[in-house]
Amino acid sequence: MALSFLDREHTVAKPGYSRWLIPPAALAIHLCIGQAYATSVYKSALVAHFESSLTAIGVIFSIAIVMLGLSAAVLGTWVERAGPRAAMFASACFWASGFLVGALGIATSQLWLVYVGYGFIGGIGLGIGYISPVSTLIKWFPDRPGLATGMAIMGFGGGALIASPLSRQLMAGYDSGYDPTDPTSVASGSAVTSLFVTLGIAYFLVMMLGVFTVKVPPPGWKPAGFDAAAVAAKPMVSTANVSAANAIRTPQFWFLWTVLFCNVTAGIGILEQAAPMIQDFFREDGMSSVAPATAAGFVAFLSLFNMAGRFVWSSTSDYIGRKPTYVMYLGVGMIMYVLLATVGHTSTVIFVLVAAVILSFYGGGFATVPAYLRDLFGTFQVGAIHGRLLTAWSAAGIAGPLIINGFLDAQGTPGELVAADYRPALFTMVAVLAVGFVANALVRPVAARFHERPGQTDEFAEGKV
Numbered sequence: 001m002a003l004s005f006l007d008r009e010h011t012v013a014k015p016g017y018s019r020w021l022i023p024p025a026a027l028a029i030h031l032c033i034g035q036a037y038a039t040s041v042y043k044s045a046l047v048a049h050f051e052s053s054l055t056a057i058g059v060i061f062s063i064a065i066v067m068l069g070l071s072a073a074v075l076g077t078w079v080e081r082a083g084p085r086a087a088m089f090a091s092a093c094f095w096a097s098g099f100l101v102g103a104l105g106i107a108t109s110q111l112w113l114v115y116v117g118y119g120f121i122g123g124i125g126l127g128i129g130y131i132s133p134v135s136t137l138i139k140w141f142p143d144r145p146g147l148a149t150g151m152a153i154m155g156f157g158g159g160a161l162i163a164s165p166l167s168r169q170l171m172a173g174y175d176s177g178y179d180p181t182d183p184t185s186v187a188s189g190s191a192v193t194s195l196f197v198t199l200g201i202a203y204f205l206v207m208m209l210g211v212f213t214v215k216v217p218p219p220g221w222k223p224a225g226f227d228a229a230a231v232a233a234k235p236m237v238s239t240a241n242v243s244a245a246n247a248i249r250t251p252q253f254w255f256l257w258t259v260l261f262c263n264v265t266a267g268i269g270i271l272e273q274a275a276p277m278i279q280d281f282f283r284e285d286g287m288s289s290v291a292p293a294t295a296a297g298f299v300a301f302l303s304l305f306n307m308a309g310r311f312v313w314s315s316t317s318d319y320i321g322r323k324p325t326y327v328m329y330l331g332v333g334m335i336m337y338v339l340l341a342t343v344g345h346t347s348t349v350i351f352v353l354v355a356a357v358i359l360s361f362y363g364g365g366f367a368t369v370p371a372y373l374r375d376l377f378g379t380f381q382v383g384a385i386h387g388r389l390l391t392a393w394s395a396a397g398i399a400g401p402l403i404i405n406g407f408l409d410a411q412g413t414p415g416e417l418v419a420a421d422y423r424p425a426l427f428t429m430v431a432v433l434a435v436g437f438v439a440n441a442l443v444r445p446v447a448a449r450f451h452e453r454p455g456q457t458d459e460f461a462e463g464k465v
Contacts, residue, residue: 013215022215025211026152026210027154029129033159034157034160035199035203036065037159037303041164042171048186049188067126068127070123070394071387076244087128089208092129097200098119101113102114134383142223174191175188183292236443241451242378242450260365260392262436263436269426280418280421282419305357305360310366323443340358344419373386377446378452
């Protein structure tokens, strides 16, 4: 068969293969699908092209994030069975096809086609691509699972840092009337169509680098000097394995679901409102002391902390443990939100630093949770379990903006809000984080009745179950 190279048995590493090739393979996927965070670049252009509202165009991103969670949950077990190469190839096909179908929708002025393309089809590619490298990374790095997943998931947070300026320059090349340095300039629909086609082809080719590079470790492989007994001796780390079907029957899974939901909901509260928020916090007599260009720079600054937090905090969790790391995310996060609500308006330096810490915890939460799952449920089907857990992200993607926007709509008119108008929403986020803090405190080792029997994991890998 032409696609037989995708089969799991053809991806087993031969002696001498370096495990340090796996993080770049994962990055090739995550940097591409991280473009999802850069949709605001062409949002105004789509509003003008379709003569639609911001809400109607924003639905494209919402569909994509919902499909990310759903596809990761539904297809997680298939990703584990098929192996990382087949899964990453499928992700590339869906992600690239989503752009091409979306381009057709823009070219023909059919918004529903953009929903189907970028939102539905592309969203499936997001979900498969997000989880496809996770279990492979953890199996190659049993000694440093936080470091390994942090390196990959950092790419998802940083994808927009590449995609945003790249998209602006490409649209400028396709539309001579568009000025990427002018925030009021809007690209034509044909320029966005060409952008989608270009990105679809380019992302497919880059993702293929990851497809051809990724390999799984041979049975029984361990890194040099690795002491499994020493790892197992750490608190909250299990040597047993739990299937995805059994994992969702455990209270630990639902405690972690709540933890991720609360951490993401609180982070989105800042991320979704970042640019207008910093302007509103420093508004007097209807005028903000923060210029629109500075607000845009603030958003880019937060993206850096979102990305860095994914690597730094998840790597730190290898040393201090996953549960204490989430104590920091949620406990210190509550303090940061209180500071933001009470003294954030007194200094732009305080505001920016506090928001940056919050966003680093937001990113760190995403990168640390796969290692947390590995500690509790083993490596057997950790990718599939991770996929099911990502439904918390989909739920938080709806809840976070609803909470923030609901409070702000009740406070006044956009462009006229001040720091005090944000306080009810910010204190609500403190309460949300408190719920997550309690859920994390309740996490205990998984009961033995949920563990797989000896040999069951090997049968699954060989396709016998």
